[in-house]
Amino acid sequence: MRITLIGSGNVATHLAAAFKNAGHSIVQIYSRSLQNASLLAYHVKADPIDDLKHINPETDLFVIAIKDDAIGPVAEKLAVHKKLMVHTSGAADLYTLLAFSDHVGVFYPLQTFSKNKEVDFRNVPLCIEGNDNTITGQLQQLAQTISNKVYLIDSAKRKTLHLAAVFACNFPNYLYAIGQQIIAKDDLDFDMLRPLILETAEKVQHNLPSNVQTGPAIRNDKQTMDAHIKLLQSDPHLQELYTLLSQGIIKLETPRRGDK
């Protein structure tokens, strides 16, 4: 397929590389910054542009991988080319594109991407939605060229997934940061927590999290929880967070109590 990428952020970068590796040709990379467009375009042998007026209409698909509030305005300008358009957002509706064309869909990779870390795209769940069965079929076929985990997901379910992803990814990362900051005050290195973080994530690859919950809250160990709240006395925000999370764990369903 001939694919044009709109955006040069983390999602655009990883998608462009995955498409290129699968044998598709990347026609152009658009970014408001020509420097960013050029950097990515160089890697995937595409033309960089920083003005939508320079769009090459000889393409099969526009992949719009930019901030949610910019999707509509950009789609409006691309619609004139009458080509298939998809966005890559978990939170944005299909309607964001439908306002301008009915040849539209969604191509949402349920993963967190960083520029400095490679990801095996074959394991990235791809959530596909097309405005009609033909489009859905086309997107499904395209998705299967880069991932083994392709799901047909409508806009309502995609929003649920996006919300769940915030709990499963963005919030845990913030808690890692809190852990790092707590031990840094005692001159302890984050390396001490890294194996624990990895093991916690590996454990739920073959178990449900509620079945492998450990820690003072699931044991309802009030003495330890009180001591922790006291240790956090200089930071009321962390005290509140500790209490709220512990209360949730205490009420967690299907726990195995007594674990250490």
Place this chain on the structure above:
Amino acid sequence: MRITLIGSGNVATHLAAAFKNAGHSIVQIYSRSLQNASLLAYHVKADPIDDLKHINPETDLFVIAIKDDAIGPVAEKLAVHKKLMVHTSGAADLYTLLAFSDHVGVFYPLQTFSKNKEVDFRNVPLCIEGNDNTITGQLQQLAQTISNKVYLIDSAKRKTLHLAAVFACNFPNYLYAIGQQIIAKDDLDFDMLRPLILETAEKVQHNLPSNVQTGPAIRNDKQTMDAHIKLLQSDPHLQELYTLLSQGIIKLETPRRGDK
């Protein structure tokens, strides 16, 4: 070394196996349940007992791996044998043992253990504390036979580490459980979130979490956060949690904004 394990929970199980694999001999396994003691004892070729009166004094070390509030009463009974005693708790003081003997220390593995999942003990950070330099040296030597990551950590710092571990392990696991429950309501499988969870943990193995934070809060994307709060309207606890975590992320130091 001849080692006697007091306890048959997750920590006792994994420690016993690691000691055995390193060539030490496990003398006895004590548990209040003879069945649990026997199960573990069978694996490490030790004698199971369910009464501290049957302790074999021909041992070099008692490893007390039981609930925090049971450590003191058990240590009191073991002290009569005048052998080296350690506990394995992150939250309990060295003083818990010092009340009964001065031949004591701490042997705290900073990891989360489950009975049904093996752990490579060479990568488990072991936090060692001895009541004097000789004991510290002995424990350090023993620790190095099973792990490449041995740290000398006093009781105050160990408590800090234990608190940080709650934030880096127990709380993230609870957030995974929330993610699972959110998508289960839409009949979506937890498999869809598993690669995301693993990647989030792998990302911080070579980065600081504050440098790789992603999601609506770090972009201060109010529209998405408001939509998420609305999606959570049937659960005030989750709404409160979402708000508190997002507020923390917005205030996070050294972030790279604009990530997707």
